[in-house]
Each structure stands twice: as structure tokens, then as C-alpha cells.
Amino acid sequence: MIARRSILLRLPKDKCDVDYIKRLMALTNLAYRDFEVLVPDLPKNIQYQLYGLKNYKNSLVFGTSPKRWFAETWIPLTTLRIYADGSKKGNTTAPVVLDFRNNIIKLHQVCRNVPGFVVELPMPEWVIERVNEGGDIKFAMIGLKGNEPYLALVAERAIEPYQPSGYRLVVDVNSWRYGIAWGLIHNGQLVSFKQEKPNLNVLLTLYYQAVKRGRKHGALMRIGLHRMTQGKRLRKQAEARMGKIYRVTRDKAYFLASKLVKKALKYRASLVIDDMTEESRRELLEEKLPPDVIKLLMSNLRRFIHQLETLAQWYGVPYEFRRLPSKVCPVCQSELTQLPGRTMACPNCGFKAPRDLIPMYWAIKIENARNQHS
Ligand SMILES: [Zn+2]
Numbered sequence: 001m002i003a004r005r006s007i008l009l010r011l012p013k014d015k016c017d018v019d020y021i022k023r024l025m026a027l028t029n030l031a032y033r034d035f036e037v038l039v040p041d042l043p044k045n046i047q048y049q050l051y052g053l054k055n056y057k058n059s060l061v062f063g064t065s066p067k068r069w070f071a072e073t074w075i076p077l078t079t080l081r082i083y084a085d086g087s088k089k090g091n092t093t094a095p096v097v098l099d100f101r102n103n104i105i106k107l108h109q110v111c112r113n114v115p116g117f118v119v120e121l122p123m124p125e126w127v128i129e130r131v132n133e134g135g136d137i138k139f140a141m142i143g144l145k146g147n148e149p150y151l152a153l154v155a156e157r158a159i160e161p162y163q164p165s166g167y168r169l170v171v172d173v174n175s176w177r178y179g180i181a182w183g184l185i186h187n188g189q190l191v192s193f194k195q196e197k198p199n200l201n202v203l204l205t206l207y208y209q210a211v212k213r214g215r216k217h218g219a220l221m222r223i224g225l226h227r228m229t230q231g232k233r234l235r236k237q238a239e240a241r242m243g244k245i246y247r248v249t250r251d252k253a254y255f256l257a258s259k260l261v262k263k264a265l266k267y268r269a270s271l272v273i274d275d276m277t278e279e280s281r282r283e284l285l286e287e288k289l290p291p292d293v294i295k296l297l298m299s300n301l302r303r304f305i306h307q308l309e310t311l312a313q314w315y316g317v318p319y320e321f322r323r324l325p326s327k328v329c330p331v332c333q334s335e336l337t338q339l340p341g342r343t344m345a346c347p348n349c350g351f352k353a354p355r356d357l358i359p360m361y362w363a364i365k366i367e368n369a370r371n372q373h374s
Pocket residue numbers: 329330331332333334346347348349350351
């Protein structure tokens with residue numbers, strides 16, 4: 001199995017011609033849609049990139065196919081790798097050169113349409129770590145995100161999932177409101193269980209502060225004073241708070257995904273992911289959270305699941321997605337009723353447990369049933 005991971009690097013804007021990159025993106029988009037456009041003033045090796053690489057289009061981007069609308073498609077590029085011992089891999093005319101002897105990345109003529117124009121970047125730690133893990137950076141992409149130029153590097157590695165030891169790590173993705181819950185299961189027992197949640201109070205405080213400043217800015221705008229010092233400051237403060245909410249939840253998502261994959265590796269556990277994002281969204285709606293906050297929490301929830309899957313693939317952790325009920329009795333399968341304090345009770349057999357433990361009981365039940373069959 002080929003596992004892939006990617007990283008985004010911001011390119012120095014002063015060394016990049018944004019219009020040139022835009023044009024390359026538009027051409028890439030046309031190439032993906034099977035139009036062949038040969039532009040006389042474009043370097044040949046860049047043009048070959050577009051047509052030679054389009055077969056990889058589904059594998060190269062971050063979990064999705066390239067966006068289809070005009071000019072939003074990133075340009076795929078091949079790479080040349082020069083290792084510390086001087087050995088080389090890849091195409092010698094590749095526009096992206098990863099030089100591990102000098103720890104630099106060189107971009108040839110993809111940032112500006114000037115013959116011999118080279119942009120140099122320091123080699124990120126991330127690349128060295130992936131290469132040390134047995135990965136190879138065969139492809140890169142260049143494109144614009146919010147009109148800022150970026151380079152994406154794609155590491156790939158051939159790996160087979162390990163034989164699980166009998167431990168199971170169950171990850172229940174409730175919602176960021178109640179966080180995620182994970183349980184380690186061994187021999188039909190819940191060995192450990194933990195809930196990890198973002199500090200929603202902090203997020204909501206920042207959110208309402210941003211909204212308040214946004215409103216004040218709006219009021220100034222109506223009387224035409226928003227370009228004055230106070231207006232500018234309010235706008236900056238509002239943006240800074242929204243940016244912080246975004247970063248805090250994103251970092252938490254990445255941190256948790258990495259923590260859980262490390263845990264799975266430690267026990268050689270198989271990973272069971274209960275991915276109920278639709279249900280989570282409904283729960284958040286019932287909580288009457290502001291729509292912006294729901295959107296943010298949901299996008300980071302999806303980011304968490306995607307990162308968990310990406311890391312599991314990369315490190316060869318066997319995993320499966322599995323629906324684990326939280327409203328059905330794991331003993332007699334009757335519908336559970338919710339008591340105050342997120343406790344669930346079974347009106348039929350009297351089973352009672354905290355809501356977030358129910359999926360864990362289901363995971364144990366499923367494991368027991370499997371063991372009986374085998
Ligand atoms: Zn029951």
C-alpha cells in the first residue's frame with residue numbers, strides 16, 4: 001500500500017509572480033479537462049509537467065480531487081532528490097530540486113517566468129523526518145491560497161499494516177462540543193478511557209469578542225469612519241480573534257491525531273474510528289451554538305478524522321471506520337433514554353452508563369462476537 005502525507009510551505013511573495021502562477025493554474029485546469037494548450041512562451045519542461053502528471057490528479061491533493069473551477073487547480077511538479085551521499089533520484093530536469101547535501105529546496109522557473117530563475121528555500125524538518133521514516137518526495141505542487149503562493153510537498157511510502165496484537169483503540173468522534181472520546185480495549189475489557197475536548201468557553205469568549213468588535217466596526221463604517229485609527233484597530237482585533245480560534249482548534253486536531261496514532265503504535269493496536277460527523281453537527285445545532293462556530297468545529301472535526309486516517313496509513317496502523325451506536329442498549333439493543341448529565345438508561349433491562357461510554361461497550365460487544373466466530 002502506498003501511504004501519502006503532504007505539507008504546505010509558504011513561498012516568499014517578493015520572489016513569486018502571482019500572475020504567472022495564476023496562469024499556470026489556469027493551464028493546469030485546462031490540462032485536467034483534457035484540453036491541450038501549448039503556450040509558446042512557457043518553458044517546455046513546465047508544460048510537460050501538466051500533461052505528464054495529470055494521471056496522478058486524485059492522489060496528489062489533500063484528500064480531494066483538484067477543484068474543478070477555473071484557475072483553482074494547483075500545478076503538479078516532479079522532483080529531483082539529491083541525497084547526502086550524492087546519489088540522485090528522479091528526473092534531472094525536474095523543476096523542484098530537494099538537495100539534502102545543503103538542506104535546501106530549489107524551485108526552477110515555477111515562481112517567475114524568467115529563464116534560470118531559481119527560488120531557494122530551507123529544507124523543512126518535516127521533509128527530513130519523512131525521509132528518515134522511509135518516505136520519498138516524488139511530487140510537489142505549486143499554487144495560490146488566498147492569493148498567497150505556496151509549495152506543497154507530497155511524501156509517499158510503501159507500507160503494509162502490521163498484525164494487530166489484540167489491542168483495539170476505539171476513537172469516538174462525538175463533536176468538538178464534547179470532544180472526542182477514546183478507549184483502549186483488550187480481552188473484552190476497557191483498559192483505559194479518556195475524553196479530549198477543546199476549551200469551548202475560551203473559544204466562545206474569543207468568538208463573542210470578535211463579533212462585538214465586528215459590530216462596532218460596522219457601526220463606524222455606516223458613518224464613514226471605519227478607515228480611521230479606531231476602525232482599523234477594531235477590524236484587526238476581530239480578525240486576530242477569529243484567527244486564534246481557528247489555530248487553536250486546528251492545532252488541537254493535529255495534536256490529538258498524532259497522539260492517538262502514537263498510542264496505537266505503542267500497543268500495536270488496531271484502530272476503530274466511529275465517524276459520526278452528521279450526528280455531531282445535529283448535536284451542535286441543538287446546542288444553539290452560533291453557525292460560524294459550528295462550521296469551525298465541524299471543519300476541524302473533519303480535519304482530525306482526515307489526519308488520523310492519513311497518519312494511520314503512513315505508520316501502517318490497521319484501521320477501520322465503524323458505526324458504534326450511542327443511543328442503543330449494548331445489552332438488549334433497546335433504544336436508550338437520556339437522563340440528565342448525559343447518562344443513558346435502558347428502559348428494558350436497566351442498563352445505565354455515561355453516554356460517551358456506550359460506543360466503547362458496543363466495540364467490546366462487537367469484538368466478543370468476532371472472537372466467538374473465529
Ligand atoms: Zn437494555
